[in-house]
Amino acid sequence: MAKGINIFMSPSFKLISLHFFSAILSLLAAVVLMMVSYQGLFWNHFSPVILAVTHLMVLGWIAFTIFGAMFQLTPVVLQTPLWSEKLGFVQYGFHLIGLVLLIYSFYIFAFNWITVIGGSLLLIAVVLFIINNSMTIYGAKENNITGVFMIAGNIYLFLTVVMGLMLAINQFYNYLPGNHLKLLTVHAHLGMAGWIGMIICGVSVKLIPMFNLSHGFSFKPTWVVFYVLNVGIVGFSLSRFFGFDSTGDYIFIPVIAVAFLIFFYQILMIIKHRLKKQMDLGIKISLFGYSTLVVATLVGVALLFVANYTIDDKSIDLAVIYGFILIFGFFSQLIMGQLYKIVPFLIWLHYYSKLVGKQKVPLTKDLINKDFSRAQYYLTNSSNFVVLAGFVFQIGEVLLAGLGLYLAGAILFAMSIAQTYVRKTEDDLK
Amino acid sequence: MISSEQVLEKLSYVIDPELGLNIVEMGLVYETIIKEDVILVKMTLTTPGCPMHDTIVTNAEKTLQRAFPQYRIFIDLVWEPAWTPEALSPEAKKKIYYGEDE
Numbered sequence: 035m036a037k038g039i040n041i042f043m044s045p046s047f048k049l050i051s052l053h054f055f056s057a058i059l060s061l062l063a064a065v066v067l068m069m070v071s072y073q074g075l076f077w078n079h080f081s082p083v084i085l086a087v088t089h090l091m092v093l094g095w096i097a098f099t100i101f102g103a104m105f106q107l108t109p110v111v112l113q114t115p116l117w118s119e120k121l122g123f124v125q126y127g128f129h130l131i132g133l134v135l136l137i138y139s140f141y142i143f144a145f146n147w148i149t150v151i152g153g154s155l156l157l158i159a160v161v162l163f164i165i166n167n168s169m170t171i172y173g174a175k176e177n178n179i180t181g182v183f184m185i186a187g188n189i190y191l192f193l194t195v196v197m198g199l200m201l202a203i204n205q206f207y208n209y210l211p212g213n214h215l216k217l218l219t220v221h222a223h224l225g226m227a228g229w230i231g232m233i234i235c236g237v238s239v240k241l242i243p244m245f246n247l248s249h250g251f252s253f254k255p256t257w258v259v260f261y262v263l264n265v266g267i268v269g270f271s272l273s274r275f276f277g278f279d280s281t282g283d284y285i286f287i288p289v290i291a292v293a294f295l296i297f298f299y300q301i302l303m304i305i306k307h308r309l310k311k312q313m314d315l316g317i318k319i320s321l322f323g324y325s326t327l328v329v330a331t332l333v334g335v336a337l338l339f340v341a342n343y344t345i346d347d348k349s350i351d352l353a354v355i356y357g358f359i360l361i362f363g364f365f366s367q368l369i370m371g372q373l374y375k376i377v378p379f380l381i382w383l384h385y386y387s388k389l390v391g392k393q394k395v396p397l398t399k400d401l402i403n404k405d406f407s408r409a410q411y412y413l414t415n416s417s418n419f420v421v422l423a424g425f426v427f428q429i430g431e432v433l434l435a436g437l438g439l440y441l442a443g444a445i446l447f448a449m450s451i452a453q454t455y456v457r458k459t460e461d462d463l464k
Numbered sequence: 465m466i467s468s469e470q471v472l473e474k475l476s477y478v479i480d481p482e483l484g485l486n487i488v489e490m491g492l493v494y495e496t497i498i499k500e501d502v503i504l505v506k507m508t509l510t511t512p513g514c515p516m517h518d519t520i521v522t523n524a525e526k527t528l529q530r531a532f533p534q535y536r537i538f539i540d541l542v543w544e545p546a547w548t549p550e551a552l553s554p555e556a557k558k559k560i561y562y563g564e565d566e
Contacts, residue, residue: 110515
């Protein structure tokens, strides 16, 4: 019998689709929320709408995508079945209810039992995910570089949510020593650089070579990223906890930045060593995302020296601009690009794999509506610049127009992904 | 008795849907052995941990089983020698190296 042939590792179609569907819905909701309350986006980064939107983007759009993608990819990358599909559905229930409660309480800026219950439900969802993912990794015959990043990512995810919950409780039961906003930055870095950063680095170095058929490059830079990034995040967090704020920031923020720049170099090496010369839209959008990471990293370092600037006597919070570039520029572009690659793969496995050898089957690239996706690509890219101009120059109308364009792009993205689910007949393929 | 060519012809229905190439032109099939009622296919994948691992191996087995029901099919997935781009057929190389951007 062939090795691995009786290990059924096909991912759960329903569980993964449910996560991707919820992710896209969260993105649309976040953009609508921003449009409805766009004036609030000009306050400092601790404003109700920014808190609500950031968490809807990170815990909705990004987290649902990461969980769905990890349910899909961990089993295939490590060649082991998902530990428990049922637990995945239970986790989804906690995640969804927790998210709705948390966003509601942030949006109305009331820190009370709703915040705590929402945060606690999210913590339960995260713990269930970590158990499921860790047991799946544990079941693998051998681990690899992606598995190592996933384990680190899971630890940071847990710390992020625990710390978030502690901060929420601190809002009405003031028990944490020190400045609340300074600890909030640790929570944000644990989440963005620790959890999302680790997952993106670990998964990218597996997927980008596969999609591009890259051969003959070294993974050394990725291992360097692993150590440097961990030193940066742990150092930054500890120095804040022990009150060495400014000294620690000047040392560890650049360390985190260096890690991400090395990661970008690794991606460039993978692309340089690709055999498949043509680039599809999914890869182009992803590369645009990786390039935005460089911009976000530089702005992040600049924040050490300039926290805000003034236009017409208005003080402008640079952290808001940084957050936008990071979340809407880097994370969102990368997610969109990668979903254009992994959703067709999921659909292909579910519907078409069994037809191989019996009839003509589509390729994964045939499953994406090229008109929708191309229009989305241009719309989303241009809207990012318009929104950014709105933020930088503090012009409400420009910001609103940019968000309108972004919403149109996001709707087109949702339509492109939905189209992938429409079954192709043999006639469609002629 | 069937020939190796017949087995390879059937294996060419098994595709990598991402690249649009079949496993024969990708040079993933190393050897086919036909003995009595057994077909043994020694093959590899471009890299361990390939997301197409299960699909390609299962499809290869099922396609051969359908085509040659009187035979028992064995797929031996090996990692030595490792696959290199040199194994691509000239047509496959052309498709991969000179394809156009979308």
